[in-house]
Structure formats: C-alpha cells, structure tokens
Amino acid sequence: MNKIRAAITAIGGYVPEYRLTNQILETMVETTDEWITSRTGVKERRILKGEGLGTSDMAVEAVNQLLEKRGISADEIDLLICCTVTPDLVFPATANIITDKVGAKNAFGFDLMAACSGFLYGVTTASKYIESGSYKKVVVVGGDKMSSIVDYEDRQTCIIFGDGCGAVLLEPTEEEIGIMDCIMKSDGSGRVHLHQKAGGSVKPASHATVDAKEHFVYQEGQAVFKFAVTNMADVSAEIMERNNLTSDDIRYLVPHQANKRIIDATARRMGLGSEKVMLNIEKYGNTTSGTIPLCLWEWEKELKKGDNLILSAFGGGFTWGSIYLKWAYDAK
C-alpha cells in the first residue's frame, strides 16, 4: 500500500469590510504613510467592527466557504483545529464554538496556539491525524482578531496588525502530492520579546492590569525582527536542502506577512525572485495565524496540481517553521 499523505483539497477565507488605512493611522498616532510603507510594506489592514463579534465569526465565513467549494456538508468534518492567539473566550476552545456554529456535529476540535506560526503548526498536526489513517477530513483554521489586543496608541504595533481568517480542508491521498515535509521549531526564551503581560494565570485581569495596558500586545520590534529575519530564512533554506529543491523547483514561497523586509530577506536566501513570492501585506497587514491561509486563498486560482510551495513563518513564542507541499488540485 502506498503511503497516505495529507493534501489541501479546499480553501476558504474572510477579511472584514472595514479598512484601517495608513492615512487614518496618521490621525491616531505620530506616524506617516511613508514610514509605515517603507519599514513594513503595509498600506491598510482590515478591522472586524461590531459588538459581540470575535475570531469564530470570521472563521465561520471561511469554513462555510470551503465546505461549499468542496461540496461537502459540515457533519462530514472529523476534526477542526483552530490556530489563534485571540480566542473568542479564554475557554472553551474557539474550535468548539466554530464547530457548533457551522454545524460540524461529528467533529472534535481544539485550539492550538503558536502565534504567527499557528497555521503551520496546525497543518503539521492535522497532517499527522490524516497520515494515521484514522481521520479523513480535517479543517485547519488560522485567524486572529488582532484589533482586540492591539493598543491603538502604540505606533510600534498598531501599524502592523490586522484582522482576518483563512481555513483549509485536509484529506488523505495516495498520490505524490500534499504535505511532503514539515520542520517546526520553538524557543520559549524568546517570549520576553513578544507577549501579552496580563490575562493569564500568572497575572489575572484586574483594574491595575487594565490601567497599565497589560492586555495588549507587547513587542520589542527590533529584537523580534532580528530573530525573524534569521530564523525564517534559515528554516526555509533547510527545508529546501532536505528535499533537494532548487529555486527553479519552487512555484511559490508563501510567507507569514509580518514585515516585507523579513519576507524579502527570506526570498533572497532561497534564491527566489519577487514573482515567486505571495505578498498581500499591503492590504491586510499582519493577521497572525491568518496570513498564510489568506495568501493561499487569494492565489488559489493560479495554483496547479503538482506546484511546489514552501510555507514559512516566524512568530511569538518564539515559534517558527516551514512546510513543503505539492499543491493537490487545479482551481475550477
């Protein structure tokens, strides 16, 4: 019997309507469109507006879209993994909320937190469930409502982050396509540079934590940048070498969209021209777990069965990694 691999067989995405442009940010903090564009590549980001809406509401749109594209019903889903740092609630898992809202009655689900590498960790985990032979339809959601934890008075962070969500369906195949290799890494000592100070068990929410703005993203931008540039490029080169891939073999790099300068450095290290790099940071900014599935969603129509893609990310934790996959279908 041939080896069972996991292949992405459908993809859905959702970004909210509201556009927070650099021009609007110029009126909120001391910054300029020129600075943001040249230092990050972001022009605008989407923000989920509306009382009572959370990450699950974006995920429901993305999941329903992929079910429709694949022509299956929600009760065929076996497992749903939700990768996010902005769950609807501290508990229960947002995966449970999504499965309830879409009507995935036969699925179990859990949340997976690996910050900006969340989607890659999720796809890696999902692929193992599929390869075991026990699970046939696994949905991986990557999405964040970053606006819920961003301080719009902090010009270092509010210029980067946005809201959005993507979702993929993974199914078994015995063809030489799908998830070919995964390299995932983490280094918890990096947590000092990027975290949320309060709201967890070490420092539960209190008046004092709210007053001290400790429920927002804390990021030492330069330190994170330094680690991101090196590690994202290194792991992307490592997965190419391990699979004997040259730049000519690769159709697209699908990078986490944190900063265009990090993406450019990774592409340079892999020997790829900009025509082989998926880039939509100018429209959506950094949607944390959402960036990579949103790229795949936008580029789906251009992808052909057998195309070699390298997915790479770096984020809070620190976490980072790369996935090598062969795209499994021609878009309709």
Ligand code: UT7
């Ligand atoms: O998602 C995964 C994890 N996150 C990342 O990968 C993010 C990695 N880090 C970055 O992308 C960048 O570090 C930032 C975009 C956050 C900041 O860019 P930078 O080039 O590292 O800026 P910097 O912090 O070195 O600041 C340079 C200067 C400073 O002024 P002085 O001290 O040189 O006078 C800052 O105060 O730019 C100033 N600055 C700004 N000026 C205008 C910082 N933010 C802004 C701003 N507008 N928004």
